[in-house]
Amino acid sequence: MPTERRVNRPIILGIVGDSAAGKTTLAAGITEILGPDRVINFRTDDYHKFTRAERAKNGMSPLDPAANYIDVAGQHLRLLRDGQPVLKPVYDHRRGTLEAPQYVEPREYIIVEGMLGYTTRDLRNCFDVKVFLEPAGELRKKWKVKRDCSERGYTPEQALAMIGKLHEDSLEYVVPQRTFGDIIVRFYPPDGQSDESGAHLAVRHTLRPTLPHPDLTPVLDAGAKSGIHLELQRDIDGKPVDVLEIPGEIDDRRAKAVEDLLWNLIPEAAHLRDNVGRFTDDQDRQAMSHPLALSQLLIAYHMVKAALGHHAI
Amino acid sequence: MPTERRVNRPIILGIVGDSAAGKTTLAAGITEILGPDRVINFRTDDYHKFTRAERAKNGMSPLDPAANYIDVAGQHLRLLRDGQPVLKPVYDHRRGTLEAPQYVEPREYIIVEGMLGYTTRDLRNCFDVKVFLEPAGELRKKWKVKRDCSERGYTPEQALAMIGKLHEDSLEYVVPQRTFGDIIVRFYPPDGQSDESGAHLAVRHTLRPTLPHPDLTPVLDAGAKSGIHLELQRDIDGKPVDVLEIPGEIDDRRAKAVEDLLWNLIPEAAHLRDNVGRFTDDQDRQAMSHPLALSQLLIAYHMVKAALGHHAI
Numbered sequence: 001m002p003t004e005r006r007v008n009r010p011i012i013l014g015i016v017g018d019s020a021a022g023k024t025t026l027a028a029g030i031t032e033i034l035g036p037d038r039v040i041n042f043r044t045d046d047y048h049k050f051t052r053a054e055r056a057k058n059g060m061s062p063l064d065p066a067a068n069y070i071d072v073a074g075q076h077l078r079l080l081r082d083g084q085p086v087l088k089p090v091y092d093h094r095r096g097t098l099e100a101p102q103y104v105e106p107r108e109y110i111i112v113e114g115m116l117g118y119t120t121r122d123l124r125n126c127f128d129v130k131v132f133l134e135p136a137g138e139l140r141k142k143w144k145v146k147r148d149c150s151e152r153g154y155t156p157e158q159a160l161a162m163i164g165k166l167h168e169d170s171l172e173y174v175v176p177q178r179t180f181g182d183i184i185v186r187f188y189p190p191d192g193q194s195d196e197s198g199a200h201l202a203v204r205h206t207l208r209p210t211l212p213h214p215d216l217t218p219v220l221d222a223g224a225k226s227g228i229h230l231e232l233q234r235d236i237d238g239k240p241v242d243v244l245e246i247p248g249e250i251d252d253r254r255a256k257a258v259e260d261l262l263w264n265l266i267p268e269a270a271h272l273r274d275n276v277g278r279f280t281d282d283q284d285r286q287a288m289s290h291p292l293a294l295s296q297l298l299i300a301y302h303m304v305k306a307a308l309g310h311h312a313i
Numbered sequence: 314m315p316t317e318r319r320v321n322r323p324i325i326l327g328i329v330g331d332s333a334a335g336k337t338t339l340a341a342g343i344t345e346i347l348g349p350d351r352v353i354n355f356r357t358d359d360y361h362k363f364t365r366a367e368r369a370k371n372g373m374s375p376l377d378p379a380a381n382y383i384d385v386a387g388q389h390l391r392l393l394r395d396g397q398p399v400l401k402p403v404y405d406h407r408r409g410t411l412e413a414p415q416y417v418e419p420r421e422y423i424i425v426e427g428m429l430g431y432t433t434r435d436l437r438n439c440f441d442v443k444v445f446l447e448p449a450g451e452l453r454k455k456w457k458v459k460r461d462c463s464e465r466g467y468t469p470e471q472a473l474a475m476i477g478k479l480h481e482d483s484l485e486y487v488v489p490q491r492t493f494g495d496i497i498v499r500f501y502p503p504d505g506q507s508d509e510s511g512a513h514l515a516v517r518h519t520l521r522p523t524l525p526h527p528d529l530t531p532v533l534d535a536g537a538k539s540g541i542h543l544e545l546q547r548d549i550d551g552k553p554v555d556v557l558e559i560p561g562e563i564d565d566r567r568a569k570a571v572e573d574l575l576w577n578l579i580p581e582a583a584h585l586r587d588n589v590g591r592f593t594d595d596q597d598r599q600a601m602s603h604p605l606a607l608s609q610l611l612i613a614y615h616m617v618k619a620a621l622g623h624h625a626i
Contacts, residue, residue: 049416069416072400079388087385089400089414098413101402103362103382 006309009081010040012110012126013303016117017133018174019166020144022187023113026133029296033269034109034303040080042104044114046089047073052096063169065119073114077126080106094152109303118177128306129211131299132181136188142197179237182211182302185295190248200248203291206235207242211302212310214265216244219258226251228258228294246291255290262297266304319622322394323353325423325439326616329430330446331487332479333457335500336426339446342609347422347616353393355417357427359402360386365409376482378432386427390439393419406465422616431490441619442524444612445494449501455510492550495524495615498608503561513561516604519548520555524615525623527578529557532571539564541571541607559604568603575610579617 013030015023031039047069048062060067069089076086083106090099118124118132135143141163148159178184184206189196207213221227229245246258263270326343328336344352360382361375373380382402389399396419403412431437431445448456454476461472491497497519502509520526534540542558559571576583 069400071398072416075392075397075399084388085384086388087382087400087402087414100411101400101414103385 007307009083010106010108010110011128011303011306012077012081012112013299014117014127014130015111015113015133016115016131016174016177016181017135018115018140018170019162020140020147021133021135022140022143023133025292026131026185026296026299027111027113029292030300030303031111033296033300038108040104040107040110042077042080042088042110042112043091044068044070044073044112044117045093046091048091048098051098061166061169061173063115063166063173065116065173068116070116070119070123074120074122074126076104077110077112077123080104080110081126108307115174116177118180119173124180129299129302130180130182132178132184134175134178134184134186136186138194139187139189139197139201181206182208183299184208187291193248196248199289199292201289201291202248203246203295205244205246205295205298207244209240209242212305213242214262214298214301216258216261219254219261221254224254225249227254246294248291250290252290255294258294259297262294262301266301268308269300269304320620322396323419323421323423324441324616324619325390325394325425326612327430327440327443328424328426328446329428329444329487329490329494330448331428331453331483332475333453333460334446334448335453335456336446338605339444339498339609339612340424340426342605343613343616344424346609346613351421353417353420353423355390355393355401355423355425356404357381357383357386357425357430358406359404361404361411364411374479374482374486376428376479376486378429378486381429383429383432383436387433387435387439390423390425390436393417393423394439421620428487429490431493432486437493442612442615443493443495445491445497447488447491447497447499449499451507452500452502452510452514494519495521496612497521500604506561509561512602512605514602514604515561516559516608518557518559518608518611520557521548522553522555525618526555527575527611527614529571529574532567532574534567537567538562540567559607561604563603565603568607571607572610575607575614579614581617581621 015027017023027041031041045062049067049069050058050060050062055062055067062068072089076088079086085103085105087101088104089101091097092099112127116123117127118130124130141160144163145156145159148154148162149156154162186204186206187201188204190200190202193200216228216230219228220230226247226249228247228250231243231245233241233243235241328340330336340354344354358375362380362382363371363373363375368375368380375381385402389401392399398416398418400414401417402414404410405412425440429436430440431443437443454473457476458469458472461467461475462469467475499517499519500514501517503513503515506513529541529543532541533543539560539562541560541563544556544558546554546556548554
């Protein structure tokens, strides 16, 4: 993406949320938009202190910051942000083991996925854009079973048991980080379609005034069920936020209008828009979800703006 | 060691030399003097990029800086010097494999052993004291066979073959670092005792004016074969140096006089002098070598002086 780049350091995005909250799917689309060869995908899970076998013995939760080299994760992000390479540790999710580290050189964009990215002020200060993912609970369970069975060698029963076992830890360590998100993204099945887990999910973005969000007024469509809505609300913590709703049934015309508006705001990236919004559905077919595509685009918009120096305040 | 410490950062010693040059033995004694709980032992071999099996395929020499994460080694030393922890890579010498990294926190003293410590300016700038070890060639072969067979699972033939195979690489990559040593230490068998490889080795210190060396005048003993000698010479590169000779036959009285002088110069460390100069001889007995003890003490002296701020120029 030939941007007129003004900021001469990597722009860093955080995507934080529970296990199977959809971090990797969201990150993949944003990586495609920004250009895979310009992006490092960085996972804070790699900073686990213990193997799965060691945790089984010492009883530590992988969600406990004390079970992770949180300080080194922050140090490595600062070094990358500063243009230096790092020797990044590697956690093998399939085997649950700690492997030899990998040499990573900085690129224009760094997308950080993890469960604990906003735990410390030191880490939070690394990010240009902070996203928190909180899909509807039942939806996350479906995603968890699908992912853990296909990629990590678990049975469905084991995957569900893990959600239950980690529930308390999630409430203690992961959920409190929601308050640090600039954008809180919640995918959920539309009313009366509780089985939906793919292309027709709706999405709600809770937008905090900590970022200059794009003006979506021209494409808002408050009256129509298939249009997007923006509403001033009080967040669950009582603070004022904008809530952007993108329905699962959004039609192609309306989705395209929103995409046009956003692409026009970042013309530097317009030639890459074909890559947006693809994901693998239940049948492992490439599928297209407007709410996912628009979410990825809204976040990529902030990354490009940050690279152009428009976020500096 | 309760020093009146003035310098509020780790003091870093480099011990650089070929494989089996005696780096670990020298470092062990200095670690004892400074206090093991105040010292980190740091090996640049841990920054190997490739496993032994990978090197067998790609033909890279472990001595080639390009086969090592030299930049990250320097970065880690700077971070430690700056008071930050690092996640240090780990090379397993016995198995020839790269392992999960280890969390290392800074301590008062860092002793860096390795074959490539002075390769880049970036690395060289990390050190307060730079030692280069160059034992007599035949002596190093004996040490190599002994160490590789007892600790690394090689046969004597394999160990000797490695020296031969790495000879060219040593000349290209290791030997040129000699020029950066503040102190060049050469252990060698005394005349007519070519079989000596332990307690009765002589040692020669080539002292460059890059450090303020202690005034040894009161204990010099130029006339006696069993005394120590200091002589102004031209180094092999033509530059002026002091050459300190400590004979293998140095008697207990003379050795004690030198030790007294040095300990008196660093009274902060005097209570630890019992730990100096022990090593394991060919029969794995604890043995005592005056030349080794004095070498360790001379180097520890510089470390303590640096911690006291006396080396800052």
